[in-house]
Amino acid sequence: MHQLIKTNDGSFTLYNEVLDETYHSVNGALTESLHVFIKNGLLYRSFEKNEIHILEVGFGTGLNALLTLEHKPINQKIYYTAIEPYPLKLEENIAYFEHFAKAPKKVSAIASMLQNDGNGFNEIESGFYFSLLTQTVQSLSMADHLLRYSELDIFFNGFDLVYFDAFAPQKQSEMWNLETLSSVSEQMSKKSLLTSYCAQGQFKRNLKTLGFNVIGVEGPPGKREMTIALF
Numbered sequence: 116m117h118q119l120i121k122t123n124d125g126s127f128t129l130y131n132e133v134l135d136e137t138y139h140s141v142n143g144a145l146t147e148s149l150h151v152f153i154k155n156g157l158l159y160r161s162f163e164k165n166e167i168h169i170l171e172v173g174f175g176t177g178l179n180a181l182l183t184l185e186h187k188p189i190n191q192k193i194y195y196t197a198i199e200p201y202p203l204k205l206e207e208n209i210a211y212f213e214h215f216a217k218a219p220k221k222v223s224a225i226a227s228m229l230q231n232d233g234n235g236f237n238e239i240e241s242g243f244y245f246s247l248l249t250q251t252v253q254s255l256s257m258a259d260h261l262l263r264y265s266e267l268d269i270f271f272n273g274f275d276l277v278y279f280d281a282f283a284p285q286k287q288s289e290m291w292n293l294e295t296l297s298s299v300s301e302q303m304s305k306k307s308l309l310t311s312y313c314a315q316g317q318f319k320r321n322l323k324t325l326g327f328n329v330i331g332v333e334g335p336p337g338k339r340e341m342t343i344a345l346f
């Protein structure tokens with residue numbers, strides 16, 4: 116069990132004792148998710164395709180996934196792959212959202228999201244397909260996704276959008292190094308976008324080395340800057 120921490124906007128985050136790190140910003144968990152992943156990710160620019168393939172690195176509480184479900188563009192399908200080697204137990208995950216002053220609208224979907232039936236996608240709601248991979252991001256490659264998608268007969272040429280939501284570089288440096296980021300970039304499509312709350316210099320230099328066009332934009336409350344990287 117994790118310790119629950121109330122954040123400045125009335126939403127909550129969890130505290131990881133081993134890393135001495137919270138899952139979200141204490142300045143507002145919900146506000147941060149909406150700003151970094153919805154406004155500056157899903158809605159940053161229009162995807163000129165009928166299907167959007169999203170990869171979330173670090174599913175955690177599922178807050179980003181629930182907000183994506185809530186903000187899904189009407190005429191587009193979303194295939195959402197979440198990576199999380201340490202998923203929460205369903206009871207803890209449901210209890211977490213019960214504390215919110217204003218919970219995400221579709222919070223009941225968390226139960227279906229936590230169902231991990233191997234490599235397949237669950238249709239959570241019409242046009243929103245979800246798959247939870249309980250492994251590390253370092254253990255995944257483009258070949259794994261090509262296989263997963265081919266078994267479902269869905270065309271896949273890489274993720275269009277990556278929510279890079281790992282614990283901070285000071286706590287889990289291996290998530291942000293060139294090797295991990297290079298492997299993530301190999302799983303992205305042409306004209307794709309990666310968004311992250313992190314604005315660390317080394318992270319941005321690594322992205323540039325990999326060929327991303329790195330844009331610093333205003334961060335959520337309490338953070339001067341965050342990062343959008345166009346591939």
Ligand SMILES: C[S@@+](CC[C@H](N)C(=O)[O-])C[C@H]1O[C@@H](n2cnc3c(N)ncnc32)[C@H](O)[C@@H]1O
Binds near residue numbers: 200251280
């Ligand atoms: C900042 S939290 C994610 C918060 C989450 N997106 C949310 O909305 O609640 C970072 C997450 O990365 C996960 N994680 C740790 N090591 C990982 C790895 N090697 N690959 C992928 N995820 C990892 C952690 O277990 C944790 O849930």
